[in-house]
Amino acid sequence: MTISREIDPAAKADIEKFERMLELYLNGELEEDRFRIFRLNNGIYGQRQGGHNQMVRVKIPYGRLQPEQLEMLAYIAETYSRGWAHITTRQNIQLHFVQLENIPQVMRDLNSVGLTTREACGDTVRNITGCHLAGACPYEVLDISPWAEATFRHLLRNPYSQRLPRKFKINFSGCATDCGQAMFNDVGVIAVMRPREDGTVEPGFRVFFAGGLGANPHAAQALEEFTPREQLLPTIEAALRTFDHYGNRDNKLRARMKWLLDTMGVDELRERILKERKLLLAATTWAEGIPETVQQEGDGPAGVSTAVDPT
Numbered sequence: 001m002t003i004s005r006e007i008d009p010a011a012k013a014d015i016e017k018f019e020r021m022l023e024l025y026l027n028g029e030l031e032e033d034r035f036r037i038f039r040l041n042n043g044i045y046g047q048r049q050g051g052h053n054q055m056v057r058v059k060i061p062y063g064r065l066q067p068e069q070l071e072m073l074a075y076i077a078e079t080y081s082r083g084w085a086h087i088t089t090r091q092n093i094q095l096h097f098v099q100l101e102n103i104p105q106v107m108r109d110l111n112s113v114g115l116t117t118r119e120a121c122g123d124t125v126r127n128i129t130g131c132h133l134a135g136a137c138p139y140e141v142l143d144i145s146p147w148a149e150a151t152f153r154h155l156l157r158n159p160y161s162q163r164l165p166r167k168f169k170i171n172f173s174g175c176a177t178d179c180g181q182a183m184f185n186d187v188g189v190i191a192v193m194r195p196r197e198d199g200t201v202e203p204g205f206r207v208f209f210a211g212g213l214g215a216n217p218h219a220a221q222a223l224e225e226f227t228p229r230e231q232l233l234p235t236i237e238a239a240l241r242t243f244d245h246y247g248n249r250d251n252k253l254r255a256r257m258k259w260l261l262d263t264m265g266v267d268e269l270r271e272r273i274l275k276e277r278k279l280l281l282a283a284t285t286w287a288e289g290i291p292e293t294v295q296q297e298g299d300g301p302a303g304v305s306t307a308v309d310p311t
């Protein structure tokens with residue numbers, strides 16, 4: 001398949017590291033445990049069938065796929081997997097029975113069209129999901145796509161995303177209908193409006209935290225009434241940092257943020273996240289204002305045309 005884009009230098013470095021680690025592992029010079037964690041953090045799972053069979057999880061941030069990316073996924077499925085793939089609830093694509101030796105080439109192919117497996121598994125920030133009609137939904141308050149993209153770019157390879165107490169899931173919904181299901185994510189972001197004094201309305205967000213499913217499900221809690229657009233990224237990072245600082249590293253089964261809420265209490269956890277955000281905003285390194293991706297792509301809602309009758 002022809003490579004359509006220059007591979008991002010950071011992705012190139014990741015793939016080269018994967019090749020070095022793989023070689024050490026195959027030569028018996030790298031412990032199974034270390035290679036396993038490294039491999040998982042790169043989105044590559046071992047399969048129960050054993051041997052060198054791997055499941056490759058490809059992140060599709062907020063579920064948006066370009067035609068060339070879909071074609072590349074089909075090519076990889078036919079060349080390295082079984083000719084088909086799974087689409088998952090959290091907007092990943094999973095390919096099974098890929099041989100370990102072929103993983104670096106699969107990563108190159110994926111990255112050549114701007115896709116990654118990095119941090120798709122392990123105790124990292126997982127794929128950033130979004131409601132399915134983002135950018136085309138008549139009900140959306142704003143288009144969450146550039147916000148999810150900005151969050152994805154900000155957190156991928158971020159030092160805080162590497163060795164968390166447990167995985168961390170973030171979701172976006174364009175309106176309170178919440179098709180993206182903020183309520184069972186570690187951070188769930190819902191676009192909302194608040195009235196301004198002059199009678200107009202300001203679009204922004206309502207951020208929820210510490211939701212989760214599993215055998216002990218928790219509905220996420222609201223962090224504050226309204227989060228202005230300029231404060232969204234620092235709010236998400238503050239929640240992530242707070243989880244990293246105080247999360248349970250002794251028992252993986254009690255490590256998700258929902259358990260931190262249980263042990264710390266909702267009020268204290270909320271207070272710590274807000275305090276973290278305040279100090280984060282005071283850091284010299286923090287980029288102020290609206291993220292570049294949002295400025296470039298715009299986040300205006302799709303709206304409803306009065307000139308067209310829906311068919």
Ligand code: HEM
Nearest residue numbers: 088089090091167169184185186211212213214215216256
């Ligand atoms: C009819 C039964 C069930 C259904 C329909 C169901 C459905 C789901 C769904 C949709 C998710 C979200 C997946 C995602 O992250 O994309 C999930 C996550 C999960 N489920 Fe279930 N589930 C069921 C039963 C169970 C049971 C019985 C257990 C454990 C005893 C369980 C453990 C988990 C765990 C650990 C997660 C991940 C939690 C998280 O990421 O917050 N599930 N389930």
Ligand code: SF4
Nearest residue numbers: 131133137174175179
């Ligand atoms: S959450 Fe709202 S904006 Fe997003 S798809 Fe559902 S109805 Fe549309």
